[in-house]
Amino acid sequence: MSGAYAAVAVPVPLRRTFTYAVPEHLRGDLCRGARVRVPLGRRRVHGTVVEWPAEPPEDAVTAKDVDTVLPRGPALPEDLLELTRFVAEYYLCGWGEAIEAALPPEVAPAREARGVRRVPGASAPTGRAVLQARAFEALPADGSALPLEALATDLRRALRDLTRAGKVEIVETPAALAAAEPGPPPTPAQTAVLREIEDALARRSYAPFVLFGATGSGKTEVYLRAAETALRGERSVLYLVPEIGLTPLLVSRLAARFPGKVEVLHSGLPAGERRAAWERTRAGACRFVVGTRSAVFAPLTDLGLVVVDEEHDPSYKQGESPRYHGRDLAVVRARAAGAVVLLGSATPSLESFAHARSGRYGLLRLGGRLHARALAAVEVVDMRREFLQTGAARPLSRALVTALQECLERGEQALVLRNRRGWAVSLLCPACGTRVTCPRCSLALTWHQAAARLRCHLCDLERPHPGECPTCRFQELQPLGEGAERIEHELREALPGARLARMDRDTVRRKGAQEALLRRFGAGEIDLLVGTQMIAKGHDFPRVTLVGVISADQSLGLPDFRAGERTFQLLTQVAGRAGRGELPGRVVVQAFDPEHPVLQEAARQDFEAFFTREMAYRRALRYPPLSALVQVIVSDKDPVQADLHAEEVGRALRAESRGRLLVTGPGPAPVERARLLWRRQIFVRSTGRRRLVAAVAAALGAIEAKVPARALTVDVDPLSLL
Numbered sequence: 001m002s003g004a005y006a007a008v009a010v011p012v013p014l015r016r017t018f019t020y021a022v023p024e025h026l027r028g029d030l031c032r033g034a035r036v037r038v039p040l041g042r043r044r045v046h047g048t049v050v051e052w053p054a055e056p057p058e059d060a061v062t063a064k065d066v067d068t069v070l071p072r073g074p075a076l077p078e079d080l081l082e083l084t085r086f087v088a089e090y091y092l093c094g095w096g097e098a099i100e101a102a103l104p105p106e107v108a109p110a111r112e113a114r115g116v117r118r119v120p121g122a123s124a125p126t127g128r129a130v131l132q133a134r135a136f137e138a139l140p141a142d143g144s145a146l147p148l149e150a151l152a153t154d155l156r157r158a159l160r161d162l163t164r165a166g167k168v169e170i171v172e173t174p175a176a177l178a179a180a181e182p183g184p185p186p187t188p189a190q191t192a193v194l195r196e197i198e199d200a201l202a203r204r205s206y207a208p209f210v211l212f213g214a215t216g217s218g219k220t221e222v223y224l225r226a227a228e229t230a231l232r233g234e235r236s237v238l239y240l241v242p243e244i245g246l247t248p249l250l251v252s253r254l255a256a257r258f259p260g261k262v263e264v265l266h267s268g269l270p271a272g273e274r275r276a277a278w279e280r281t282r283a284g285a286c287r288f289v290v291g292t293r294s295a296v297f298a299p300l301t302d303l304g305l306v307v308v309d310e311e312h313d314p315s316y317k318q319g320e321s322p323r324y325h326g327r328d329l330a331v332v333r334a335r336a337a338g339a340v341v342l343l344g345s346a347t348p349s350l351e352s353f354a355h356a357r358s359g360r361y362g363l364l365r366l367g368g369r370l371h372a373r374a375l376a377a378v379e380v381v382d383m384r385r386e387f388l389q390t391g392a393a394r395p396l397s398r399a400l401v402t403a404l405q406e407c408l409e410r411g412e413q414a415l416v417l418r419n420r421r422g423w424a425v426s427l428l429c430p431a432c433g434t435r436v437t438c439p440r441c442s443l444a445l446t447w448h449q450a451a452a453r454l455r456c457h458l459c460d461l462e463r464p465h466p467g468e469c470p471t472c473r474f475q476e477l478q479p480l481g482e483g484a485e486r487i488e489h490e491l492r493e494a495l496p497g498a499r500l501a502r503m504d505r506d507t508v509r510r511k512g513a514q515e516a517l518l519r520r521f522g523a524g525e526i527d528l529l530v531g532t533q534m535i536a537k538g539h540d541f542p543r544v545t546l547v548g549v550i551s552a553d554q555s556l557g558l559p560d561f562r563a564g565e566r567t568f569q570l571l572t573q574v575a576g577r578a579g580r581g582e583l584p585g586r587v588v589v590q591a592f593d594p595e596h597p598v599l600q601e602a603a604r605q606d607f608e609a610f611f612t613r614e615m616a617y618r619r620a621l622r623y624p625p626l627s628a629l630v631q632v633i634v635s636d637k638d639p640v641q642a643d644l645h646a647e648e649v650g651r652a653l654r655a656e657s658r659g660r661l662l663v664t665g666p667g668p669a670p671v672e673r674a675r676l677l678w679r680r681q682i683f684v685r686s687t688g689r690r691r692l693v694a695a696v697a698a699a700l701g702a703i704e705a706k707v708p709a710r711a712l713t714v715d716v717d718p719l720s721l722l
C-alpha cells in the first residue's frame with residue numbers, strides 16, 4: 001500500500017534516494033518496485049519506488065510530485081529489489097544504478113516468435129544460396145523446432161528467404177514439437193559428484209560448491225544433470241557463462257536437452273527480444289535462464305540451482321558502475337533463495353578455491369578427462385636459445401612451425417594464441433627511442449597493418465601512420481612487438497596451403513561474427529585459428545590436436561598482483577582446447593623465461609601446486625584472498641587538481657580506518673592518463689570485509705562536498721589494478 005511519500009532510486013552516481021510526494025490519484029497504482037517518472041533538477045528521469053517513508057521528509061512542503069507510473073515499466077520482484085540494494089551498499093554505487101543494471105530495456109517487447117523448424121518434405125536449397133543451405137542444415141532433420149537464439153546471427157538473416165520459399169516456418173511453441181535428448185551415461189566420477197549435488201538440492205537450502213575438474217572432464221554434463229534434478233523438483237535454474245560468444249553453442253545443446261524450456265538473457269540481444277524474454281521469465285513461463293553476467297538478475301521464481309561456468313573468468317566483473325562481480329552476486333542470490341550454486345572451472349579463482357579449502361564451500365572433484373584421455377603434452381620453447389641458434393628474432397619458433405605443418409598434413413586442426421591485437425605493439429624511433437603514444441592516454445599506440453591505422457586500445461583513438469618520428473623527425477619508425485595480426489601474416493607465409501582465420505576484437509566487431517567464425521571452425525571449414533584470449537574460452541572442437549602460444553610470459557611483467565594467476569589460467573585453458581577428441585593433443589608454448597614457476601606449473605597443468613605457491617605470495621603481501629581490497633581512482637583533467645582531490649580522499653580514508661585498515665597511496669595509477677584524465681590511485685585493505693566497505697563508505701560521505709562524484713571511481717574487489 002502506497003503512502004503520501006515515496007523514496008525513489010534514480011540512475012545517478014549518488015548513494016542516496018530521493019523522496020517525492022505521491023499525488024492522490026496515483027496512490028492506488030504504486031507498489032514497491034514500481035517504475036515511475038519523476039523530476040530531477042531540470043530533467044525528467046525514470047526511477048524505481050524502493051521505500052515508503054514512515055514520516056514525511058523535513059522539506060515535505062517543497063517535495064516534488066511523482067509525475068506518472070510507467071505503463072510498461074516492469075516492476076522488480078522483491079528478491080531482486082533486495083539484491084540491487086546489496087549491490088548498492090556493497091559496491092558503493094547508487095541504488096538506482098544497480099536497479100538499471102537489473103532491468104531490461106524499456107521498449108516494446110518483440111513479437112512472440114520463439115523457434116524455427118523445417119517444413120515437412122522440404123529439401124535444402126541448392127545452387128548459390130550457400131547461407132540458406134547452411135541455415136536449413138542447422139535445423140533438426142526430424143522436424144523439431146530450434147530456438148531462434150540457437151542460430152548464428154548470419155544464419156538467422158537467411159530465414160526470411162527460406163520462409164518465403166516454404167522450406168522453414170517460424171513457430172511460437174517449440175516445447176511441444178521436440179522431444180528431449182538424453183545425455184550420455186555419467187562416469188563414476190560424475191555420479192559421485194552428482195550424488196552430493198542431488199542431496200543438497202533435496203535439502204532445499206543454500207549449498208555452495210566448487211566443481212574442480214580438468215578441461216574436458218565433463219563439468220557441463222554435471223551441470224545439465226543437476227539442472228534436470230532441479231527442474232523435476234519444480235525449482236528454477238540459472239546458468240551463467242562468461243562470454244556472449246559462447247552462448248549460441250551452449251543454447252543449441254540446452255535446446256536439445258530441455259526443448260522449449262530455456263530463455264536466453266544477455267546484453268547482446270536486440271532490446272525487444274531481451275525485454276520479451278525478461279517478461280516471460282517474470283511471468284513464470286520459464287524456469288531455466290542461460291546468459292552472461294547480467295543474467296544474474298533474471299526474475300526467476302523459486303530458484304533452486306545456480307551454475308557459474310568458468311567461474312574464474314574476469315568477464316564476470318562489470319567494468320563500469322555498478323562494478324559488481326557476476327559470480328559473487330550469483331552466490332549472494334543463491335544464499336538468499338536457499339539454492340545450490342556450482343562454481344565450475346579447471347583453474348578456479350584463488351578466492352573460490354580458498355573458500356573450498358577452508359570448508360566455506362564444498363569441493364567437488366572430477367579429476368582427469370573423460371574416457372581416460374590424457375591431457376595434452378606441453379613443450380616450452382626457450383626463445384632466447386631460438387634466437388642464438390637462428391640469429392633472427394622471429395615470432396614463430398621452428399618447433400611450432402614444424403608441429404603446425406605435421407598437424408595440418410594429418411588433416412587435423414590447430415589454434416595459435418597471441419593475446420595482443422594489431423600488427424605491432426608500438427612504433428619505435430631507433431634514432432632517439434621515442435614511441436608513438438596516444439595524446440589522450442599514457443599508452444603507446446598499436447599499429448594495425450590492414451587498416452593502416454594506429455589505434456589506442458584504451459580510448460579507441462585512431463591516427464594514420466605519422467611517417468616520421470614526432471620528436472626527431474627520423475623517417476624509419478620500426479614496429480616493436482608482434483600482435484595477432486602479425487602472427488596471422490607469419491603463419492600464412494609459413495603455411496601457404498592452410499585455411500586460416502583470425503579471431504580478435506578487430507575481426508569480430510560485427511554482431512554475430514564470432515559465433516559464425518566458431519561454427520565455420522567447428523564444421524572443418526578452417527584448419528588454423530589464430531587469435532587472442534577469445535579462442536581459449538570453453539570451446540570444444542574434437543579435431544583440434546595442437547595449440548601454440550606466442551609470448552606466453554609477457555603478461556607476467558604487468559604491475560598487478562593477479563598477473564601470475566591470469567597467466568596460469570589463460571595458458572591452462574588454451575592448452576585444454578587440444579586433444580579433447582580421440583586424438584592426442586600437443587601444446588607448444590614460446591617464452592623468453594621458460595623457467596618461470598607459473599609457466600612450469602601451467603605446463604604440468606598443476607593447479608594445486610600453483611595455488612599453494614601463489615597463496616604464500618599473497619599472504620606475505622596481504623593481498624586477496626587473504627584480505628579484502630578496495631581501489632579508489634581519483635581523476636581530473638588537471639593533474640594538480642587530481643593530486644589535491646586524491647590527498648583529500650587519502651586523508652578521509654585514514655581518518656576512518658582508525659588503525660584497522662591498511663591505506664596505500666595516493667600515487668599515480670599504472671595508466672597515469674586515460675581519456676584526457678590524470679589518474680591517481682589509493683588502495684585500502686582489511687581482513688574484515690564489512691568493516692572495510694563501511695569505512696570507505698563513511699570516508700566518501702565525509703568528502704562529498706569537497707570532491708565531486710565524477711572524479712571518483714570506487715572498485716570493491718577489483719580484478720585488474722591497471
